[in-house]
Amino acid sequence: MTLACPCCKAANTADACRRCKADLSLLAALETAREHHVALARRFAAELRTAEALSHLDHAAALRPADDLRPLRASVLLLAGRFADALAAYHATV
Numbered sequence: 001m002t003l004a005c006p007c008c009k010a011a012n013t014a015d016a017c018r019r020c021k022a023d024l025s026l027l028a029a030l031e032t033a034r035e036h037h038v039a040l041a042r043r044f045a046a047e048l049r050t051a052e053a054l055s056h057l058d059h060a061a062a063l064r065p066a067d068d069l070r071p072l073r074a075s076v077l078l079l080a081g082r083f084a085d086a087l088a089a090y091h092a093t094v
Helices: 025-046 050-063 067-079 083-091
Strands: none
Touching: 025 050, 025 067, 050 067, 067 083
């Protein structure tokens, strides 16, 4: 995974910034945890376990909100039959 250093904005693939030597291990752990929650949300959505999928999407958004979760949240809400909420989630911004 490629991480942007919060100090100097350099792109990195290691736990230390190649440019300013900042420790990026906590940022990498956060991204790994977020990816884990997104993967679980996708799995639960495929199994039609929408409550669990939404819970994991909430955890992922708490770690780092981003627009990549918006279509997935809308899809899970559609699966749950919550059409108005799905439309609102689709049009929501971070």
